[in-house]
Amino acid sequence: MNRPGDDGLVYACLTHVPLTLSFPSWVVPIYLGRSQHDGALNLRDLAPEWDLHHPLLGSTAGAFALSKLVQQRFPNATRIGICQYRKFISRRRISGVRDPRYRVMDVVAQRQLAGDRLDAALRPGDASFLVSAPRRFTRVPWHRRGYLKEYARDHCVEDLLRFTGQAVDEGVLERREVAAFFREDVIVPGGVELGVYPAPFWLESTAKVERVVRACIARHATVRDGYQARLWSFCAERLGSYLLLRRFRSEVAASLGSGVEWLARRRWTARFAGQLNLVVADDAHAGYAGST
Amino acid sequence: MQAAPDAVHGPTRSRLAYGCLTHVPLATDFPAFVEPILLGDAQKEGGLNLRDLAPEWEPYHPILGGLAGTFAMKNHVLRHHADAEQVGLCQYRKLVSNRRLSRTVAPSYKAMDLVARRSLSTSLLAEVMRPSADWLVARPFMLSNWRKHSDYLEQYGRVHYPQDLLRFTAEAVEQQLLDKSEAVGFLTEQLMLPGGIELGVFPADFWIRSITAIESVVRACVKHSNVAREGYDARAWAFCVERLGSYLVLRELRTLPGIELRLFELRWASANHWSRRFAGRLNLLTDDADDYVIGA
Numbered sequence: 001m002n003r004p005g006d007d008g009l010v011y012a013c014l015t016h017v018p019l020t021l022s023f024p025s026w027v028v029p030i031y032l033g034r035s036q037h038d039g040a041l042n043l044r045d046l047a048p049e050w051d052l053h054h055p056l057l058g059s060t061a062g063a064f065a066l067s068k069l070v071q072q073r074f075p076n077a078t079r080i081g082i083c084q085y086r087k088f089i090s091r092r093r094i095s096g097v098r099d100p101r102y103r104v105m106d107v108v109a110q111r112q113l114a115g116d117r118l119d120a121a122l123r124p125g126d127a128s129f130l131v132s133a134p135r136r137f138t139r140v141p142w143h144r145r146g147y148l149k150e151y152a153r154d155h156c157v158e159d160l161l162r163f164t165g166q167a168v169d170e171g172v173l174e175r176r177e178v179a180a181f182f183r184e185d186v187i188v189p190g191g192v193e194l195g196v197y198p199a200p201f202w203l204e205s206t207a208k209v210e211r212v213v214r215a216c217i218a219r220h221a222t223v224r225d226g227y228q229a230r231l232w233s234f235c236a237e238r239l240g241s242y243l244l245l246r247r248f249r250s251e252v253a254a255s256l257g258s259g260v261e262w263l264a265r266r267r268w269t270a271r272f273a274g275q276l277n278l279v280v281a282d283d284a285h286a287g288y289a290g291s292t
Numbered sequence: 293m294q295a296a297p298d299a300v301h302g303p304t305r306s307r308l309a310y311g312c313l314t315h316v317p318l319a320t321d322f323p324a325f326v327e328p329i330l331l332g333d334a335q336k337e338g339g340l341n342l343r344d345l346a347p348e349w350e351p352y353h354p355i356l357g358g359l360a361g362t363f364a365m366k367n368h369v370l371r372h373h374a375d376a377e378q379v380g381l382c383q384y385r386k387l388v389s390n391r392r393l394s395r396t397v398a399p400s401y402k403a404m405d406l407v408a409r410r411s412l413s414t415s416l417l418a419e420v421m422r423p424s425a426d427w428l429v430a431r432p433f434m435l436s437n438w439r440k441h442s443d444y445l446e447q448y449g450r451v452h453y454p455q456d457l458l459r460f461t462a463e464a465v466e467q468q469l470l471d472k473s474e475a476v477g478f479l480t481e482q483l484m485l486p487g488g489i490e491l492g493v494f495p496a497d498f499w500i501r502s503i504t505a506i507e508s509v510v511r512a513c514v515k516h517s518n519v520a521r522e523g524y525d526a527r528a529w530a531f532c533v534e535r536l537g538s539y540l541v542l543r544e545l546r547t548l549p550g551i552e553l554r555l556f557e558l559r560w561a562s563a564n565h566w567s568r569r570f571a572g573r574l575n576l577l578t579d580d581a582d583d584y585v586i587g588a
Contacts (some may be wrong), residue, residue: 003566149476157472158462165455165462177455182479226321 001123004028008078009196011122015085016054021110021279024119025085030062030069031208041069056195058226058230059084060213060237063193072200075271080203081124081196086279089195090121093275104135104189105276113279121277124196131195132276134186139211147238148182155234159222164237166215170175171210172239181242186265189262189276191240196274204245248277308493309373310421311340313361314351320409320577323418326382329361329368340368352514359510359530361556362490365504369496378494379500385577388430388492389420392573403433403486404574412577420572428493429541430486430574432567434554439576443481444535445479452531453521463512467537469505478539479550484576488537502540506533545570 002025023029028041033054033174037044044051046065054061063082071079083089087105088202094117095108098123107206124130137145151160164181165291167173173181213232224231248268249258257263301416310325312318315332322328327340332353335341343350345364362381369376382388386404393416435442448457461478464470489502493563502548510529521528550565561567 009447031558052582148479149473152472152476156465158465158477159456161465161475162461168455168458170452175449175454177448182445 011081129272309376310380427570485538
């Protein structure tokens with residue numbers, strides 16, 4: 001595998017800063033925001049519609065750009081991979097050092113990825129899906145959490161309410177699914193924007209997310225400051241995660257005991273989950289602060 | 293316009309402003325302290341008309357139903373009963389009584405009794421519609437039962453368009469009527485007070501404050517909404533207000549002393565618990581004991 005699209009895999013790295021890692025030649029960088037430059041694959045060229053809205057969307061805009069790139073240049077792709085400038089999914093653990101604040105993610109020092117190691121770490125092998133291990137929000141059974149409660153704690157809850165309303169309008173969620181979406185307690189970090197996915201599933205899911213985001217932006221002129229600026233991206237991650245869970249659960253539905261959530265989760269995790277990694281410059285990492 | 297009746301009912305009773313919202317000629321002889329608030333085709337010269345009290349909401353009567361009349365009642369109270377201590381609301385065929393008037397439960401809505409009009413006299417109505425405490429609300433019921441979990445969102449999504457409730461809730465959060473964790477509490481609330489803040493008797497300051505805030509939320513929803521629902525669901529914002537009103541009343545009542553224990557279907561409340569002090573019974577007035585057709 002030397003070039004993007006080899007073996008049917010189109011793997012992109014989304015970045016809004018100059019890349020400091022030496023990504024293999026089969027990973028195609030897509031530049032967002034200020035990192036865009038002449039001669040590169042830029043958001044403004046691939047998906048000009050979303051360039052203006054990059055502040056509201058963060059790397060989600062890059063996923064929409066990748067969708068355009070795949071449709072235009074790699075119509076025969078069988079798998080789509082996405083990493084970000086400092087986050088990626090590997091099949092196995094690399095550092096074994098958990099992020100102190102975000103336990104599902106490992107912290108990997110840049111030097112641990114020197115030479116061909118990053119290439120080896122990014123290769124998904126023959127996995128159809130390779131995503132982060134899931135997280136459960138609920139810690140104690142008598143205090144159940146879920147997407148809505150978790151979102152309300154960390155973000156502006158009205159954004160998720162409006163986004164979900166739009167998802168129902170767009171037919172992405174069914175009317176009766178809204179309560180299940182809000183109660184969903186398992187999240188796959190990154191949703192459909194971090195990892196490797198079968199191309200038809202990813203293109204379809206990304207098109208759904210894109211449709212909802214487009215309608216939200218058209219309808220609501222909400223602008224938030226600081227960390228909350230990427231409001232629609234936070235919502236898109238949850239919707240993507242929900243679409244993934246729906247797929248994973250249907251994949252293991254035929255197995256005995258698939259109605260038991262933890263058992264089904266164990267099965268699909270074993271089949272589809274790898275390790276989420278955060279690349280840091282050195283070993284002195286205080287903990288993931290939630291920015292891109 | 294006719295002069296508003298004096299709302300003072302003797303030295304021992306609090307000042308009560310009571311409105312009956314109707315879009316049809318009233319077929320029930322309500323007591324003198326109940327003032328008809330006229331909507332739609334029922335409006336007439338000299339009446340307390342929606343078009344005069346709240347002209348802003350007159351064009352929206354078809355999509356808001358009785359809710360437009362509730363906003364008119366709020367303006368009426370502010371203008372003509374500024375010293376009211378309690379505000380009461382009934383509708384042309386629905387009222388909350390302080391005791392049960394019949395044992396005929398509406399088969400399709402078990403929180404409501406069917407009462408034949410001919411069995412009611414004006415004096416009986418005057419007696420049962422008058423609150424004996426600060427509040428008189430319908431008896432609440434649980435949406436969940438031992439077979440299934442339910443809450444406001446689940447139940448709304450089952451019978452209406454959930455996106456309307458989501459957008460309405462978002463607006464209520466934006467306007468700080470609900471804080472962000474309360475938005476979750478509201479959507480997952482399992483106890484429902486039929487009629488919400490639009491049927492029964494409430495302390496005037498609470499009611500004016502709440503309905504003013506709700507009116508502002510509805511105003512924003514009507515303004516921003518580009519979706520027109522057909523038929524029964526045209527009244528989406530009114531359905532949302534019933535739930536929000538229910539939540540706001542419960543939120544207020546739950547701050548009062550009193551203990552309630554629930555174990556599945558079993559319920560026990562202490563004597564000072566609000567449900568034993570303030571809960572009456574919702575009634576549907578019928579010409580004969582037929583069933584309730586929702587939305588009719």
